[in-house]
Amino acid sequence: MNCKNCNNTLRLTQKFCDECGAKIIQNRLKPKVLAQQVNEHYFSIDNKLLLTFLDLFKKPEVVILGYINGTRKKYIDVLQYFALSLTLTGIQVFLMSTFFKESTDMGSQFINGFNDASTTTDNPFKDYDFNALNNYQGLFYILTVPFSALGTWFAYYIIGERSYNFTEHLVINLYYSAQVIIITALLTILFLVFGLDYLVISSIVYILTFVYLFYVLKCVFKTxxxxxxxxxxxxxxxxxxxxxxxxxxxLIITVVTLYK
Incomplete structure (x- = not known):
């Protein structure tokens, strides 16, 4: 019998591949088997998702540095965790654009004033729907991670702290960003259900994300x-x-495009 993932030769009594660590699946895929796998990975008390989520708060350096140093079985892979956070963001955006559209309407004085000004013929943003920006949250998160990784790498490079290369800083920022995205999405959905002001809540959460970044940097770099x-x-x-x-x-590209 060979491993279906890496083709390594296996003994009949093996439950895990000693080459790639994959679980040996001997039963045919059925609803019961699929439900067991979903429960094992996402809902059981010792599942990787819950453990990763909790330990990124309690001891983020163990999760992040463990992955960088080669520990890949205890916690969810960094890319899988980030992909999961984007999925949750998609659910958040769907709920905001359907069930909570009125609650998330950008009706603050600043936005209203900007929209009033945008009705003038000389304003290039007069026809722009700022509420539509919510639909691109996932794309925004993806695009910002490389820049945030560059920021931490460059900052620590300047001061002579060069223990981690850019790719490893990317891992740090992917785990940090995924945790922030998950918390933001969960809190947003929770607060919208209770009818709280979206802009106020998002501003508070936004501030807390920087506090969490400070905490992650302190733990990872042990300063x-x-x-x-x-x-x-x-x-x-x-x-x-x-x-x-x-x-x-x-802004320049947008203005140039609108005036073409």
Missing amino acids: NFWNTLGRFSLVMAIYIGSFLIIGLIA
């Missing part, structure tokens, strides 16, 4: 509060500078 604060400030400066440049370029 004290003040050293972490200095590094965090440098990372944020690079973040802000990068996104200002990107935003300016996007």
Whole structure:
């Protein structure tokens, strides 16, 4: 008998492949077997999803550095975890655009003033639907991860902390981003169900994501509060500078496109 994943030769009594670690499936796929697999991976008390989620709060360095150093069986793979977070974002966007459309309407004074100004013929954004931006949250998350990874890598490279290369910083930021996305989506859905103001809640959650980033950097790089604060400030400066440049370029492209 050979492993169906890596073709390694197996003994009849083996339950896991000693080459790739995959579980040996001997039973034919049936609804009961499929339900057992779903329960094992996502709903059981010791499943990888719950363990990854909890430990990214309690001890994020164990999850992140474990993956970087080669531990891949205890926690969900970083790309799978990020993909799961994007799926949850899709559910959030669907609920916001169908059941909670009125609650998520951008009706603040700032947005209303901008929309009023956008009715003038000289404003290139007069026909732009800002609420439609919610539909592109997943794409926004995907595009921001490489820039956030570049920000942490460059910040620590400047100060001489070069323990991790760019790809490893990408792993750090993927786990961080996935955790933030999951929490944001869950809290957004929860608060919308209870009728709370979407803009206020999203602003509070947005601030807490930076607090969590500080915590992750402190744990992963094992620095004290003040050293972490200095590094965090440098990372944020690079973040802000990068996104200002990107935003300016996007604005120019948008204006040029609209005026063609």
